[in-house]
Amino acid sequence: MQKSEAKDAASRYLAIGADIINQISATQLPAIERAAQICSDTIVRDGLVFCWGGGHRRISGQGMFSRIGSYPGFYSMGELALTFYTNFIGADGLPQSFFLESQEKYAEAILTNYEFGPHDSMICFSSTGINGLVIEMALQAKARGMPVIAVTSLAHSQSTISRHSSGKKLFEVADVTIDNCTPPGDAAIDLEGLKYRVGPTSTIGAVAIVN
DSSP states (O other), rough: HHHHHHHHHHHHHHHHHHHHHHHHHHHHHHHHHHHHHHHHHHHHHOOOOOEEOOOGGGHHHHHSSSSTOTTTTEEOOOOOOHOOOSSSSTTTTTHHHHHHHHHHHHHHHHHOOOOOOOOOOOEEEEESSSOOHHHHHHHHHHTOOOEEEEEHHHHHHTSSSOOOOOOOHHHHHEEEEEEEEOOSOOOOOOOOTTTOOOOOOOHHHHHHHHO
């Protein structure tokens, strides 16, 4: 890649990122306000807002607490089997992680490790919003009486089919859905000579929303 091409790609990516932030500001503030009300109601009643995200979506929940600028009341449910990316193949490889994200029954195995109170709630992060595990997590949270907030890409979710046995997608299960305003496929930049796009955008949208 020539220096001018790299500069152009970087400029395009930053412009797309800025557009995503602007779209969130223009369209998602009512949903963010409803979600914030659920979270504040949970926390003021000494409940916890459980944050679930598999794969790279763990970043979103993990950024809510504890770090500079965050505050108590949010709990990140990190599963290393889904987020500990050290190998492409072999032990803890990506094929195992991808397999687990499709397994609905894995949700119940995870949830049995936690005690939930009467005022708890849950945020589910999934840009695609179609994998069996995250949808089952949302369904199981609701079955336990928790309101569920989804942070997802509506454009991506509506462009493909659900992988959950119910046929539902995450936004169809959640009580409040916040659109991260990112495109289908997530990656946004075409580069000459590469078959697939680069420059994922979902982290930009999700992190802006949680912050």
